[in-house]
Amino acid sequence: MERGIAEGGPAVSLLTGLDMSHIRLCPAIAFNKIVGGRYKLHILCVLNRGPLRFGEIGRSLVKGGLGTPITPRILSRELKDMTEWGLISRKDYATVPRKVEYALADRGKALLPILSEIVRWGATGMHEEMLGLR
Amino acid sequence: MERGIAEGGPAVSLLTGLDMSHIRLCPAIAFNKIVGGRYKLHILCVLNRGPLRFGEIGRSLVKGGLGTPITPRILSRELKDMTEWGLISRKDYATVPRKVEYALADRGKALLPILSEIVRWGATGMHEEMLGLR
């Protein structure tokens, strides 16, 4: 890990200068476990612009995505996972027709600085270059 | 995506204030495609401390990892992928016994700011809390 206690070395992150001696699991691994997969990070991204309904999220993911729309089953599972993690919140307006709105929750907001850096990295176009989109 | 041209809205990222009108693919998706999976981000993490040999990387991943060591086949594949992406560089000292050293390359270094934010997020312990390690 990034200079954690498990390594026995100085417990200060080279990257941040922060003390990591109390941390056992490399944040990079945890990050992948929590927002890994094809959609979770992108979902946080679109929800950052404001709360969205189930169907709206599905449609939002297409833009800036890779063409194929997410199926309801997958979207449903992703949203449920993320709600259980506390990354997003779910509000069910008991109306007809039904309306359920998802929004960023505290743990999701805690990831925004990371997302910012990802966007900053993406703004250089390096990701499109690497993936052969230019 | 995060306010890209594909959406037809203002092409400025809410997160960074940067103009994203020239970007077609959401960086969050690209990020997952490039360093997704269980090991790549962690590998960048350990290589940030300096160049390492094949076996050293394998052993480094155990610390701060989740117990099970990476198998040679997987490590080999990850390193090959990352070398082809230009994330890391590979130097083969033609010695006996053999010695091959891997180091961060430019495209890998470009990801360090993101990694920093991940570490900063991890320093709060939130990831261990979420994964039930405390």
Add this chain to the structure above:
DNA sequence: CTGCATCCTTTGGGATACTG
């Protein structure tokens, strides 16, 4: 509209053994 059930394909990752 929101979501679950079923089934299927693809991908990622692991075990083990072996080679230059």
Add this chain to the structure above:
DNA sequence: CAGTATCCCAAAGGATGCAG
């Protein structure tokens, strides 16, 4: 030491259809 070859398993993701 630095990998490859083969085989296998588990998880992620997709298609389709149905229900509250």
